[in-house]
Amino acid sequence: MERDELTPLEAHARIEALRERIERHNRLYYQAARPEISDREYDLLVDELAALEEKYPDLTRENSPTRTIATDRTEGFAPVTHPVPMLSIANTYAPEEVREFDARLHRMLGLEAGRPLEYVVELKIDGVAIALMYEDGRLRYAATRGNGVVGDDVTANVRTIRKIPAALASAAAPAPPGRFEARGEIFFRRPDFERLNDDRARQGLEVFANPRNAAAGTLKLLDSRLVARRPLDAVLYAVGAADAPLPPTHAEVLDRLDALGLPTNRERRICRSVDEVLEAVGRWETGRRRLDYDIDGLVVKLNDMALRDRLGATAKSPRWVIAYKFSAEQAQTRLEAIEIQVGRTGVATPVAHLKPVLVAGSTIHRATLHNADEIARKDIRVGDTVVIEKGGEVIPKVVRVVESLRSGPEKLYEFPASCPVCGGALRRLDDEAAHRCVNASCPAQIKGRLLHWAARSVMEIDGLGDKLVDQLVDGGHVRDIADLYGLGAGQLAGLERMAEKSAGNLVRQIEASKARPLGALIHGLGIRFVGATGARLLARHFESLDALAAAPEDELLRIDGIGEIVARSIREFFSEPRNLRLIERLRAAGV
Numbered sequence: 001m002e003r004d005e006l007t008p009l010e011a012h013a014r015i016e017a018l019r020e021r022i023e024r025h026n027r028l029y030y031q032a033a034r035p036e037i038s039d040r041e042y043d044l045l046v047d048e049l050a051a052l053e054e055k056y057p058d059l060t061r062e063n064s065p066t067r068t069i070a071t072d073r074t075e076g077f078a079p080v081t082h083p084v085p086m087l088s089i090a091n092t093y094a095p096e097e098v099r100e101f102d103a104r105l106h107r108m109l110g111l112e113a114g115r116p117l118e119y120v121v122e123l124k125i126d127g128v129a130i131a132l133m134y135e136d137g138r139l140r141y142a143a144t145r146g147n148g149v150v151g152d153d154v155t156a157n158v159r160t161i162r163k164i165p166a167a168l169a170s171a172a173a174p175a176p177p178g179r180f181e182a183r184g185e186i187f188f189r190r191p192d193f194e195r196l197n198d199d200r201a202r203q204g205l206e207v208f209a210n211p212r213n214a215a216a217g218t219l220k221l222l223d224s225r226l227v228a229r230r231p232l233d234a235v236l237y238a239v240g241a242a243d244a245p246l247p248p249t250h251a252e253v254l255d256r257l258d259a260l261g262l263p264t265n266r267e268r269r270i271c272r273s274v275d276e277v278l279e280a281v282g283r284w285e286t287g288r289r290r291l292d293y294d295i296d297g298l299v300v301k302l303n304d305m306a307l308r309d310r311l312g313a314t315a316k317s318p319r320w321v322i323a324y325k326f327s328a329e330q331a332q333t334r335l336e337a338i339e340i341q342v343g344r345t346g347v348a349t350p351v352a353h354l355k356p357v358l359v360a361g362s363t364i365h366r367a368t369l370h371n372a373d374e375i376a377r378k379d380i381r382v383g384d385t386v387v388i389e390k391g392g393e394v395i396p397k398v399v400r401v402v403e404s405l406r407s408g409p410e411k412l413y414e415f416p417a418s419c420p421v422c423g424g425a426l427r428r429l430d431d432e433a434a435h436r437c438v439n440a441s442c443p444a445q446i447k448g449r450l451l452h453w454a455a456r457s458v459m460e461i462d463g464l465g466d467k468l469v470d471q472l473v474d475g476g477h478v479r480d481i482a483d484l485y486g487l488g489a490g491q492l493a494g495l496e497r498m499a500e501k502s503a504g505n506l507v508r509q510i511e512a513s514k515a516r517p518l519g520a521l522i523h524g525l526g527i528r529f530v531g532a533t534g535a536r537l538l539a540r541h542f543e544s545l546d547a548l549a550a551a552p553e554d555e556l557l558r559i560d561g562i563g564e565i566v567a568r569s570i571r572e573f574f575s576e577p578r579n580l581r582l583i584e585r586l587r588a589a590g591v
């Protein structure tokens, strides 16, 4: 998109919008462990923001996401201040940018282009960053990156990881005196991840979308006995604070970690020049498929520690390191049909049914088509051969049609006029790309609202998954969230695949959800434009749901972070008699 033509006012609006979007995706990735977009899409947003900030320096802010590290901190963990900040790494997607990185280092260090620099190329494991602090050889604490300065204390959880020693040292290397902080990544190997998901599916629990989300979610469990049942793995790849002197090269630092009994990744290579780095990059583009864990790229690190010190860091990342990220894997397959899925807000999303195809290690059957405009813009027809792409963590998407493979029978798609679930009208509101089912009692919407209410990030009713919700709604047991609180164990035990024990568990879970904080409750109501953040802001301002329900628009507008659209939507929600009745019934149930 051409953005050179923006007026300063437009640039301002765009910058604000980008910051908000990036911050939302930061929360989804680092705190909720449920990203909605690929790393590549995320990086493009950050690049666009950085370019605008460079062009309009007056609009730059200290706390812009281009200059700060998104936090992974979540409730329930004590803070740990890192003795040395835990930074992030600058990303590139093109081999030429790795060359530019090398040229930049030569320039900054005042070296001639002819004198090659030495690098270590490592795998960029897609997991969660961790800092392990050892004191006189004993593990003192383990902390997440947090916002780079203060992280979460996850020691109890990390102690359950078999590969992480409680004490350092071996015959070859005595324990280092004083502080020795090893840094690395916590992750799941794919077979372990699949076993975990199979177990969860059998218990009717929500499955994790990928190993990275599973690792992030597991590390932040509040009960370390649950963590102990999941086989997390770890590799260490750096030293943070250290009282004793370190070896002069990174390669030797890694060997030292090994000698101390800390797990490192064997797949590392010393490259004597940037050309050798690029060779390694080329090999891993395909080589990564034979690994039994996910990597999202390579990390290229300057080997000489003294040169590193001379280069230093920006606010976000050290200058001596760069990540080369792999692009999303693509594949071609046939689009066999288009189906409409209706979500909790009534939005009707077209989904492509594909001839199954293997992409990035998993078989893809479906891909999102977003909305009617996207189908028209890409001229997608039923029967087309399409290119699909999987960014690792997101639902795969259809990138484009291979027009040269059209043979005639492909059919134009007409967006249905009525909801495939309830038969109600599908309408398109003026300002939206989406079609919506306008029938609020549409079973698909009811199911969506129940699943949203039960979600881990909302009222946390573990065990209320989609199979069960289907049965509850289709069987006429539940019509809205308040009905959940009238369910008895006897009634549940009559359902398919529901043993007495799990029925009892579920009833207890539902009961426990009554005590969730106000923010979760507000979020769970599904007020349009009020997500997790908005709900948190509202809960901080109002002491009860009644106070919120009674608040006039101007009071809402005085809350920092609540704009006109959100305020109006809140007023609309609380002036709807149906919603007021629902709240009354929730209250009567003790929520």
Ligand code: IVH
Pocket: 086, 087, 088, 089, 122, 123, 124, 125, 126, 127, 128, 129, 130, 184, 185, 237, 238, 299, 317, 318, 321, 323
């Ligand atoms: S070095 C500032 N090496 O990638 C440099 N990081 O996108 C310290 N990561 O926060 C990190 N594999 O969580 C390094 N071999 C590796 C890595 C690695 C994965 C993660 C790490 C970091 C993130 C940056």
